[in-house]
Amino acid sequence: MPPRPHFLVLTFPFQGHVAPALRLARRLLAAAPDALVTFSTTEVAHRRMFPAAKPDVGDSDSDFDGRLEFLPFSDGTEAGYVARSTATNPDAFNTYMASFHAAGARSVGGVLDALAARGRPVSRVVYSLLLPWAADVARDRGIPSALYWIQPVAVFAIYYHYFHGHAAVVHEHRHDPSFQVQLPGLAPQAVADLPSFLTVSTEPSDPLHSAFTTLRDLFETLDRERPRATVLVNTCQELERGALAAVGAHDVLPVGPVLPSASGDEDAGIYKPDDDAKYMDWLDAKPAGSVVYVAFGSLAGMAREQLEELLLGLEGTGMPYLCVIRKDVRAALSSEVGGAGTDQALAPLKNGVAVEWCDQVKVLSHAAVGCFVTHCGWNSVLESVATGVPMVCVPRVSDQRMNAQLVEREWRVGVRAQVTDQGIAGLLRAEELRRCVDEVMGDSEAAAEVRRMAGEWKRAVAEAMGEGGSSGRSLMAFVDGARCAV
Ligand code: UDP
Numbered sequence: 001m002p003p004r005p006h007f008l009v010l011t012f013p014f015q016g017h018v019a020p021a022l023r024l025a026r027r028l029l030a031a032a033p034d035a036l037v038t039f040s041t042t043e044v045a046h047r048r049m050f051p052a053a054k055p056d057v058g059d060s061d062s063d064f065d066g067r068l069e070f071l072p073f074s075d076g077t078e079a080g081y082v083a084r085s086t087a088t089n090p091d092a093f094n095t096y097m098a099s100f101h102a103a104g105a106r107s108v109g110g111v112l113d114a115l116a117a118r119g120r121p122v123s124r125v126v127y128s129l130l131l132p133w134a135a136d137v138a139r140d141r142g143i144p145s146a147l148y149w150i151q152p153v154a155v156f157a158i159y160y161h162y163f164h165g166h167a168a169v170v171h172e173h174r175h176d177p178s179f180q181v182q183l184p185g186l187a188p189q190a191v192a193d194l195p196s197f198l199t200v201s202t203e204p205s206d207p208l209h210s211a212f213t214t215l216r217d218l219f220e221t222l223d224r225e226r227p228r229a230t231v232l233v234n235t236c237q238e239l240e241r242g243a244l245a246a247v248g249a250h251d252v253l254p255v256g257p258v259l260p261s262a263s264g265d266e267d268a269g270i271y272k273p274d275d276d277a278k279y280m281d282w283l284d285a286k287p288a289g290s291v292v293y294v295a296f297g298s299l300a301g302m303a304r305e306q307l308e309e310l311l312l313g314l315e316g317t318g319m320p321y322l323c324v325i326r327k328d329v330r331a332a333l334s335s336e337v338g339g340a341g342t343d344q345a346l347a348p349l350k351n352g353v354a355v356e357w358c359d360q361v362k363v364l365s366h367a368a369v370g371c372f373v374t375h376c377g378w379n380s381v382l383e384s385v386a387t388g389v390p391m392v393c394v395p396r397v398s399d400q401r402m403n404a405q406l407v408e409r410e411w412r413v414g415v416r417a418q419v420t421d422q423g424i425a426g427l428l429r430a431e432e433l434r435r436c437v438d439e440v441m442g443d444s445e446a447a448a449e450v451r452r453m454a455g456e457w458k459r460a461v462a463e464a465m466g467e468g469g470s471s472g473r474s475l476m477a478f479v480d481g482a483r484c485a486v
Pocket of ligand 1: 014019356358361
């Protein structure tokens with residue numbers, strides 16, 4: 001019998017990276033019934049995904065008969081990176097990344113060697129975007145690798161061209177938000193909409209500077225691949241046809257948007273949802289398309305004034321709303337005002353409910369949800385497009401402004417809110433939120449058109465991901481390539 005293809009899927013320990021990596025892992029298993037997958041993230045994240053497991057030991061998923069195994073690697077720290085600890089220690093992220101890169105590369109090498117010694121050798125390493133060394137670790141052992149890009153291919157194209165001859169023009173105009181940068185094959189982009197890691201984080205003093213250096217290393221790594229680098233992207237041809245044509249140097253395969261498995265339940269994640277009943281029963285009692293769902297992902301913080309304006313704006317819409325305010329955000333708000341913080345701020349909720357974490361895909365799939373107020377993390381955007389829910393975009397850092405542009409201008413499935421200029425997070429005023437919600441949920445012709453487009457894109461994405469669809473074919477091409485090389 002020929003050896004079975006075995007994919008080692010490696011990911012950075014953030015929820016927005018773990019979720020699409022795990023969804024891809026499950027799709028690889030479904031696409032190739034003989035394949036094995038080992039899923040690997042840091043020990044700290046692994047313990048949060050599997051709290052009952054013994055420390056630092058693997059776990060397996062019985063749904064896949066032992067074909068899916070979870071084996072952590074070490075980032076050299078005891079506690080990992082605590083989201084937004086840069087607020088109190090500006091060096092926190094950059095210090096963490098130095099340890100992550102050094103210890104991670106060593107530890108992943110050990111995982112590959114241990115799997116080979118167990119008679120379960122890896123045939124392809126698939127690594128998400130903040131682990132550029134993974135390709136070198138694999139290559140040293142003669143194993144081919146593929147990058148898994150979990151942002152739009154448009155953003156990949158921007159980074160690619162920035163690191164291939166266009167850094168100087170961006171650097172020169174980095175303080176001029178309206179300056180239009182022209183990159184090959186792409187529409188002109190305002191400096192303000194470029195990924196913030198290319199405009200703000202290029203300064204060595206920036207708290208997220210190592211995101212910039214890591215991405216620089218990543219694009220250098222891809223250039224070292226022979227004959228060409230393989231890049232799987234969590235997008236589909238239909239969503240990003242133009243941008244796909246703008247990166248010819250690598251083999252770019254759109255394989256998304258990956259969603260949770262068919263059971264409808266979200267995969268093991270770093271955060272655990274509140275009791276389903278709390279919000280699903282509440283949603284069940286609401287009319288179709290009437291609820292505003294609000295969530296800003298797994299990392300973004302919120303100042304007290306932002307929360308107050310948000311709740312005021314939501315009450316002002318007159319619509320019922322479901323709002324995610326994470327535990328760590330509540331804790332930060334409480335310490336800000338000496339104890340009573342969030343409870344006090346949440347006390348006036350009349351028309352809505354607040355949860356600490358929910359199963360977002362399940363919520364977006366509920367017929368009662370009529371719009372999604374989002375920070376435009378790429379997973380959130382894809383989940384909203386796939387479920388046909390129009391968006392109100394409140395982008396902040398990284399790729400989020402670019403993602404909002406795709407939502408508003410390219411697919412026309414949402415509107416972008418204007419925020420007042422208070423640092424990078426911005427402040428969304430209550431009145432602006434109310435106006436934007438009306439633009440996607442109201443009675444105007446424009447709002448009806450946004451809802452119609454959301455329905456169209458939902459269908460297009462379902463087709464891409466369905467049997468014989470464009471993303472399914474790309475994934476099969478990748479799996480077949482891995483099989484040939486076994
Ligand atoms: N998410 C969730 N429940 C919540 C809030 C977010 O399941 O209450 C998930 C969401 O479905 C998405 C991920 O967390 O898959 C957030 O990723 P995204 O790229 O949108 O943003 P990030 O957290 O990376 O900023």
